[in-house]
Amino acid sequence: xxxxxxITPPEAxxxxxxxxxxxxxxxxxxxxxxxxxxxxxxxxxxxRRLRDSEHLGCVFFTFLSGVDxxxxxxxxxxxxxxxxxxxxxxxxxxxxxxxxDPAAPECPSxxxxxxxxxxxxxxxxxxxxxxxPGHPHLTTLYLPEDFEGHPMLRSFKLPTRVVKAxxxxxxxxxxxxxxx
Amino acid sequence: xxxxxxxxxPASRGAGAEGRLQTEEMILxxxxxxxxxxxxxxxxxxxxxxxxxxxxxxxxxxxRGYEKLVEQRDYRQITNLVSRMDxxxxxxxxxxxxxxxxxxxxxxxxxxxxxxxxxLCEMNRILNHLMFFASFGAELGAIxxxxxxxxxxxxxxxxxxxxxxxxMHFGFFRPGGLKEDVPRGFVDEALKGVRQVIERLPDYENLxxxxxxxKQRTIxxxxxxxxxxxxxxxxxxxARGSGIDMxxxxxxxxxxxxxxxxxxxxxxxxxxxxxxxxxxxxVGESARIVEQAIEDLPPGPIMGKVPRVVQAPAGEVYVRTExxxxxxxxYLVSDGDRRPYRLKIRTPSYSNVSALSHVLANTYVxxxxxxxxxxxxxxxxxxx
Numbered sequence: 001x002x003x004x005x006x007i008t009p010p011e012a013x014x015x016x017x018x019x020x021x022x023x024x025x026x027x028x029x030x031x032x033x034x035x036x037x038x039x040x041x042x043x044x045x046x047x048r049r050l051r052d053s054e055h056l057g058c059v060f061f062t063f064l065s066g067v068d069x070x071x072x073x074x075x076x077x078x079x080x081x082x083x084x085x086x087x088x089x090x091x092x093x094x095x096x097x098x099x100x101d102p103a104a105p106e107c108p109s110x111x112x113x114x115x116x117x118x119x120x121x122x123x124x125x126x127x128x129x130x131x132x133p134g135h136p137h138l139t140t141l142y143l144p145e146d147f148e149g150h151p152m153l154r155s156f157k158l159p160t161r162v163v164k165a166x167x168x169x170x171x172x173x174x175x176x177x178x179x180x
Numbered sequence: 181x182x183x184x185x186x187x188x189x190p191a192s193r194g195a196g197a198e199g200r201l202q203t204e205e206m207i208l209x210x211x212x213x214x215x216x217x218x219x220x221x222x223x224x225x226x227x228x229x230x231x232x233x234x235x236x237x238x239x240x241x242x243x244r245g246y247e248k249l250v251e252q253r254d255y256r257q258i259t260n261l262v263s264r265m266d267x268x269x270x271x272x273x274x275x276x277x278x279x280x281x282x283x284x285x286x287x288x289x290x291x292x293x294x295x296x297x298x299x300l301c302e303m304n305r306i307l308n309h310l311m312f313f314a315s316f317g318a319e320l321g322a323i324x325x326x327x328x329x330x331x332x333x334x335x336x337x338x339x340x341x342x343x344x345x346x347x348m349h350f351g352f353f354r355p356g357g358l359k360e361d362v363p364r365g366f367v368d369e370a371l372k373g374v375r376q377v378i379e380r381l382p383d384y385e386n387l388x389x390x391x392x393x394x395k396q397r398t399i400x401x402x403x404x405x406x407x408x409x410x411x412x413x414x415x416x417x418x419a420r421g422s423g424i425d426m427x428x429x430x431x432x433x434x435x436x437x438x439x440x441x442x443x444x445x446x447x448x449x450x451x452x453x454x455x456x457x458x459x460x461x462x463v464g465e466s467a468r469i470v471e472q473a474i475e476d477l478p479p480g481p482i483m484g485k486v487p488r489v490v491q492a493p494a495g496e497v498y499v500r501t502e503x504x505x506x507x508x509x510x511y512l513v514s515d516g517d518r519r520p521y522r523l524k525i526r527t528p529s530y531s532n533v534s535a536l537s538h539v540l541a542n543t544y545v546x547x548x549x550x551x552x553x554x555x556x557x558x559x560x561x562x563x564x
Contacts, residue, residue, distance in 0.1 A: 002431060002432065002433075003431045006431075030496060030497070031283060031497045031498070033498060059407075059410040059411070060410045060413060060426075061410070061411060061412065061413040061531075062413055062500075062507070062509060062526060063413070063509065063511075063524065063526040063531075065511070065524045067513055067522050067524075068522070069513075071515075071521075072513075072515050072521060073515055082511065082524065084498060084509075084511070084526075088410070088424070088426055091431060091432070093498070095498065114411055114412075114413075115408065115411040115412050115534075115535075115538070116411060116412040116413035116414075116531055116534060116535075118534065119530065119531075119534040127247075140240075141239065141240060142239065142240035142243040142563065143240065143243070151245065151248055152247060152248060156248075158248065158249075158252055
């Protein structure tokens with residue numbers, strides 16, 4: 001009951017390796033999805049290949065977002081752009097990690113390849129402060145124009161819990177302490 | 181109302197050499213409050229005479245920052261947050277979160293819980309689709325569908341309420357299973373509800389789908405082509421109305437969807453009529469799934485082996501499920517804590533509505549509401 005032309009994840013990994021070989025690093029399988037790291041300078045080329053290659057056919061754009069890995073512990077890494085695309089023809093899932101420089105985060109826009117990225121890049125821009133050169137209209141999507149800071153960065157703390165602790169037991173192990 | 185799929189060309193703006201009226205562009209602000217939007221949504225429309233040249237959706241009026249909030253809360257608390265994203269499909273929203281945690285923790289969900297999840301999700305899909313059936317009719321000036329749909333909705337709504345205690349925000353799925361077993365009489369009531377829907381579905385089809393006025397307003401209006409649908413990441417009934425046969429329940433069966441016999445509704449033209457046709461067709465398919473699932477419903481526990489404190493081990497997983505409005509995906513990055521390190525929520529309405537400006541360009545102003553309505557979106561799902 002899977003898609004008619006579906007290929008297995010290991011096959012998908014081989015195909016990605018074959019098609020994108022030198023431009024991507026650390027390709028592996030993660031829960032059935034092909035997962036790799038791609039440097040920003042190679043991204044446009046890689047995404048175009050993913051979409052146009054007849055062995056991959058990843059024409060479906062799932063999402064683009066960011067992850068701030070600065071507090072993920074050892075080997076966590078820094079800021080990255082996260083892209084997911086899917087091939088309806090071969091049922092291949094591809095997750096692309098694009099590490100960007102936290103001091104001056106910049107990642108080329110892929111909105112010329114996947115139109116769906118237009119909104120996702122605007123959101124990632126305001127939430128993580130990542131610039132997307134090549135985006136035609138990189139304005140805020142959710143936040144007011146004069147909003148200061150980039151809320152999805154780990155350094156942006158939610159003030160409510162910092163100012164005042166939650167009044168009462170919120171976890172099973174605290175319940176014994178009586179909460180209030 | 182003869183309109184080609186390419187849409188009308190903008191009227192000439194120069195002095196009427198061909199005898200046309202001189203027109204100029206103006207900007208029309210639709211919303212943020214408009215009855216045709218399920219939430220607070222604004223459309224900046226540039227119009228020239230009767231023609232919409234460009235339409236830019238403005239969102240963010242209901243942004244609640246869920247992706248930030250979930251980083252402060254543990255997995256049990258998040259269930260109730262995500263339930264409020266698309267408020268017409270509350271229980272479906274809870275599913276990918278539970279599944280993501282289960283995959284990282286390698287929890288096995290008992291069969292009874294899986295069957296009940298399918299039943300509840302599909303009943304919720306019926307509720308969702310009937311709501312859009314009602315509202316789309318109302319947007320086109322037909323009020324009767326509202327009364328029809330709400331009559332059937334109420335029966336299923338009552339079953340959901342008796343089971344979960346909620347009418348919109350259910351908070352019923354847990355990582356590992358369900359909050360509790362279904363109450364006595366659930367099977368009979370649920371069967372009665374969905375059988376009634378199946379029985380009355382022909383009425384629905386006759387009421388709108390076969391209606392000449394309805395056809396005039398929707399056929400060949402607001403065409404979304406396949407390539408654009410892929411490129412924008414459009415999913416659900418909207419994509420299937422454009423000839424895309426993607427349905428995650430079939431493509432990558434999760435829960436126990438591979439055990440049921442149902443069809444993926446799709447239609448080739450990508451216009452408002454086809455989107456609506458798919459939506460109505462899916463009501464019947466969901467009802468069929470519920471019937472089969474209830475028949476096979478196994479006894480047994482409703483919770484898997486879950487530790488008292490739910491802590492997902494470090495790792496990353498992307499889980500996607502077929503929400504009533506399209507693909508709902510959650511990309512969970514865990515560092516081994518009780519809280520997610522990062523949870524990217526990919527909601528269907530967000531990607532679907534981002535294709536609106538593409539579809540609305542070069543259409544008639546009078547078709548605008550029909551096209552908006554046929555995109556079946558919930559603002560809470562877009563703004564999160």
